[in-house]
């Protein structure tokens with residue numbers, strides 16, 4: 001028997017995550033009809049818990065859930081809140097920033113894309129000169145760019161956003177629940193996120209937090225029926241949803257949110273992610289591998305590294321999969337030269353220990 005073998009698969013991809021037994025058991029709750037009071041009660045509890053993940057969101061923002069993946073949340077946010085007759089400035093340094101521009105294009109909304117290099121931080125001087133010379137109705141950007149694992153610093157963008165009176169539409173799909181999101185100070189019109197990344201639920205439920213005054217009084221910019229925040233917000237006050245929600249994803253998210261609270265909230269989760277990431281990064285550095293981006297820019301949960309010359313991604317992937325570790329390729333045209341290890345989900349110290357031995361076995365020769 002292989003010494004590093006373990007009994008359960010460990011997902012080291014950026015969502016869906018390895019479920020805790022507690023969340024997995026919640027999937028086996030009794031069936032519920034979404035039109036019954038008991039389910040509305042559960043949804044109200046989930047909405048309340050989502051509003052409380054970041055207490056700073058409570059004063060000015062409210063959450064709306066929808067059934068779909070993370071992209072559905074981002075598309076709903078942009079379809080409802082990016083202006084049809086105003087220009088949105090998109091700041092991109094990876095796949096997900098570029099996807100925001102694609103969504104705006106699909107919805108025929110005016111936008112200007114500041115297309116950055118995937119391996120570089122967003123260029124704040126360029127952002128400011130654009131804001132200075134042109135009128136924008138919003139800035140759209142990505143908090144944690146999962147493409148490379150870079151945590152884009154939002155505070156300096158928020159400072160510009162305030163200076164030029166242009167609020168932020170933030171894709172926080174892979175940071176909500178484990179990185180700081182400062183609702184009080186970042187001039188956030190809206191934030192989009194999902195159940196199945198840092199919150200440790202299952203795919204199927206996503207959500208958007210938006211400025212509460214806009215939700216109460218704003219006119220929607222959406223040209224779609226389903227991806228519109230406003231009808232959902234109004235209906236969801238009662239706990240009901242205009243369309244059939246993924247009830248099982250709600251069971252899982254309810255349990256995952258209780259687990260997050262029991263474990264100490266987003267700050268404690270960030271700590272535990274850093275604890276894991278430090279070990280993973282140390283092992284990879286000891287094995288002589290080079291990080292894809294500068295170490296201080298990495299988030300708490302993704303480590304992206306260049307592949308060693310003598311090993312293809314497929315070989316590394318397949319050898320790790322034999323030991324039940326699922327890793328992720330580098331993004332886009334980096335898929336043959338880089339790989340990503342993500343440490344979200346229910347990963348225990350024993351798993352980290354096994355992971356270290358697995359990496360050493362494969363990479364040390």
Ligand SMILES: *Cc1c(COP(=O)(O)O)cnc(C)c1O
Nearest residue numbers: 069070071096144146171173174
């Ligand atoms: C995962 C991810 C998305 C898209 O989520 P899907 O669930 O794949 O639709 C969007 N933005 C970021 C930053 C992500 O990490």
